[in-house]
Amino acid sequence: MLQKYPSALLEDAVNEFAKLPGIGRKTALRLALHALKRTQEEVTAFGSAIIRLRDEVRRCKVCHNICDDDVCSICNDPARDASLVCVVENIKDVMAIENTGQFKGLYHVLGGIISPMEGIGPADLEIESLIARIRSGEVKEIILALSTTMEGDTTNFYIYRKLSGIDIRVSVIARGVSIGDEIEYTDEITLGRSIINRTAFNDSFKI
Amino acid sequence: MLQKYPSALLEDAVNEFAKLPGIGRKTALRLALHALKRTQEEVTAFGSAIIRLRDEVRRCKVCHNICDDDVCSICNDPARDASLVCVVENIKDVMAIENTGQFKGLYHVLGGIISPMEGIGPADLEIESLIARIRSGEVKEIILALSTTMEGDTTNFYIYRKLSGIDIRVSVIARGVSIGDEIEYTDEITLGRSIINRTAFNDSFKI
Numbered sequence: 325m326l327q328k329y330p331s332a333l334l335e336d337a338v339n340e341f342a343k344l345p346g347i348g349r350k351t352a353l354r355l356a357l358h359a360l361k362r363t364q365e366e367v368t369a370f371g372s373a374i375i376r377l378r379d380e381v382r383r384c385k386v387c388h389n390i391c392d393d394d395v396c397s398i399c400n401d402p403a404r405d406a407s408l409v410c411v412v413e414n415i416k417d418v419m420a421i422e423n424t425g426q427f428k429g430l431y432h433v434l435g436g437i438i439s440p441m442e443g444i445g446p447a448d449l450e451i452e453s454l455i456a457r458i459r460s461g462e463v464k465e466i467i468l469a470l471s472t473t474m475e476g477d478t479t480n481f482y483i484y485r486k487l488s489g490i491d492i493r494v495s496v497i498a499r500g501v502s503i504g505d506e507i508e509y510t511d512e513i514t515l516g517r518s519i520i521n522r523t524a525f526n527d528s529f530k531i
Numbered sequence: 532m533l534q535k536y537p538s539a540l541l542e543d544a545v546n547e548f549a550k551l552p553g554i555g556r557k558t559a560l561r562l563a564l565h566a567l568k569r570t571q572e573e574v575t576a577f578g579s580a581i582i583r584l585r586d587e588v589r590r591c592k593v594c595h596n597i598c599d600d601d602v603c604s605i606c607n608d609p610a611r612d613a614s615l616v617c618v619v620e621n622i623k624d625v626m627a628i629e630n631t632g633q634f635k636g637l638y639h640v641l642g643g644i645i646s647p648m649e650g651i652g653p654a655d656l657e658i659e660s661l662i663a664r665i666r667s668g669e670v671k672e673i674i675l676a677l678s679t680t681m682e683g684d685t686t687n688f689y690i691y692r693k694l695s696g697i698d699i700r701v702s703v704i705a706r707g708v709s710i711g712d713e714i715e716y717t718d719e720i721t722l723g724r725s726i727i728n729r730t731a732f733n734d735s736f737k738i
Contacts, residue, residue: 328626330625333580336584367581370547373543376544
């Protein structure tokens with residue numbers, strides 16, 4: 325049923341909240357009414373933080389991760405290994421890998437993966453800039469860390485072909501049984517890969 | 532683990548989203564990143580709608596419902612019965628009752644209910660203005676539509692006592708078995724009330 329709102333301002337705010345992913349109209353109303361319980365300063369801080377994020381955030385010239393300057397703090401960090409570049413789909417993947425604390429190289433954010441279904445081709449992604457970055461020298465190894473889907477595999481293969489003739493080591497992140505998973509319930513493809521790509525027993529204690 | 536953000540602007544936006552009720556840090560990040568996928572105009576419209584709601588929304592002088600003018604559209608509607616006033620806790624209750632399409636009187640929004648546990652006393656609520664509104668004439672009946680909790684009952688009783696000596700009909704909304712509920716699973720108090728407050732069989736077809 326069409327909800328009637330006592331105020332056009334409230335209706336506008338509810339409509340805006342309801343445009344957010346995963347927020348239905350009921351939750352949108354709850355969030356809008358919450359704004360009425362907060363101080364004017366708090367609500368202004370909320371609204372302007374979102375507007376400023378969209379207006380002022382930038383992309384790193386080197387790796388295309390989001391940042392507040394020309395070059396991101398990771399690319400700018402002299403302690404990191406610039407010869408090792410991890411290729412990821414988006415900035416959330418960078419954050420996920422950073423949180424593991426296991427990677428000390430740099431990143432390259434493609435901004436998506438090749439998906440003919442969604443009309444995303446190689447030209448829509450930061451693949452040319454990756455190749456240029458590699459050709460410019462310093463990089464000795466790239467690690468492909470894309471989703472283990474058909475689109476991810478397609479993108480991996482496209483990049484691999486583009487690199488033919490360039491002297492660089494190309495690796496992919498290990499696919500295998502997740503930590504905490506039971507063998508009995510692991511799908512056959514993952515289990516098969518985990519046997520083919522088995523590692524020396526001592527290596528499994530590295531993390 | 533403490534999440535590292537590639538941008539202070541992103542971190543601010545995530546912090547602000549995470550202050551909303553029911554939004555955790557993971558969802559806050561998803562909502563903030565969503566802002567980066569929308570146009571600058573869309574994000575500005577979002578932020579300013581929330582800020583404008585807080586800055587410009589007003590309270591109806593008569594019923595204290597939120598509105599965009601001095602007096603709300605319900606109180607201003609000549610087709611509604613000004614002799615009948617439904618007393619509710621908050622503006623969400625007004626919206627819920629309006630959505631039933633069953634009520635053609637006016638409202639009075641208390642802005643809460645008496646709750647010693649949360650330090651809310653009668654002076655914090657719009658009870659004096661309700662009494663003044665009733666004393667001024669026109670109102671012939673008030674319907675108490677507060678929650679069926681101890682706090683709701685306390686508030687009902689407080690208002691009822693305040694009205695002693697004033698010639699007005701005081702009613703409460705019917706409590707009984709919800710439409711669609713099975714008798715077998717209804718709690719005893721509700722079921723008991725539904726028998727004591729039974730209505731004529733013909734009346735039950737009114738809705």
